[in-house]
Amino acid sequence: MERGISFTQAFWTLLVRDIKIAIRHRGDIFNPLLFFILVVTLFPLGVGPEPQMLSRIAPGVIWVAALLASMLSLERLFKADYSDGTLEQMLLSPQPLPIMVLAKVIAHWLLTGVPLIIIAPLLGLLLNLESGSYGALISTLALGTPVLSLLGAIGVALTVGLRKGGVLLSLLILPLYIPVLIFATSAIDAAGMNLPYDGQLAIIAAMLVGSLTLAPFAIGASLRVSTN
């Protein structure tokens, strides 16, 4: 009986399975995206259609909506696996748990984060975003949304055993999201004024590298605590 521990096998098994399940359950992909589009389109109706006003608030509105959409979609990250027992099997597997949870988070980001990045320029147009800001918008979202998924997953892992963990989850992870939000919107603002924004991007990239390497261990440990 051929058996061995393989990081790549553990990673791809989880990634492919999660994407397959999401494709068979399409609502999970479209709900966060729909939420993102709805929030952003409601803003011009709420604050009035003056172009200057809209282009001033555009970076903040798009990023806050992306952040909330990402948080809403995260809640289900481990829920199904927890309630049908797959999570127990993952915890007892000889394969490394951090690799498996990393695969789950990446699958989740591919399904919910990437659509946000693709649709964001269109919403920027809707809010009359400064023409110089589009590059910054896309690059901050591309670097920032994986950070949101990774940090959020720690909170989700801690609350997965609780029946009503939703409020607690937001309280736990919102403070961790704030630095990403601040640097991302400041990068887009700077780009709008034709100023360099490499500094802010570098900080978001540093947060991405940090969370990519450390968060999987924290998520694994949190899952062990939650299933106790």
Added chain:
Amino acid sequence: METSQQTILLSAKELTCIREERILFDQLSFDIHAGDIVQIEGPNGAGKTSLLRILAGLSRPYSGNVLYLNEDINHARDEFNADLLYLGHLPGVKSELTAEENLRFNLQISGYTQFETTPILAQVNLTGFEEALTGHLSAGQHRRTALARLWHTNCKIWIVDEPFTAIDKKGVEELEQLFLEHANNGGCVIMTTHQDMSIITDQRLRKIRLDYQFL
């Protein structure tokens, strides 16, 4: 690894478990040897599932520890997990996936690289249902999808919680036969069940009784 019938695979040392401010068991100690088939008995709520989860390392006891080959399972977690097959009362089967995909996933996260799923599914009478989503299968077939991995494993320690639930008579006999073979080959089976067994006789079975304790 060579195991004789005398090898102690798993031992519980003075386990105490407290749930909802109630003591389920206090200072419980026992050894499980290679070749043992152990049934944990007791009324509902006596702590059978809690004990199995502690033995598998999923929950931590209030005090005491579990040893795998004389080493604490929290220190030898990788070796222990590689030698443990745990089937809880949650089957770990995804209703969005087919029986074949579920089995493949379960075997892959256990580290198996080379296997054919069709003969394994045939063992649990799921021939013809390989491509059916498990959400559309009956409760018994759903359960069989989870049990299928028992037919492709080299783990010594099997911890199974209510394995016979929703399984028909013939299926129960096949499972009993499998448990018996596994034990005779130097493995051990730790299980809970309320059903009477026909092939595994009382002489062969070791029982650990948990009682509902009033405080």
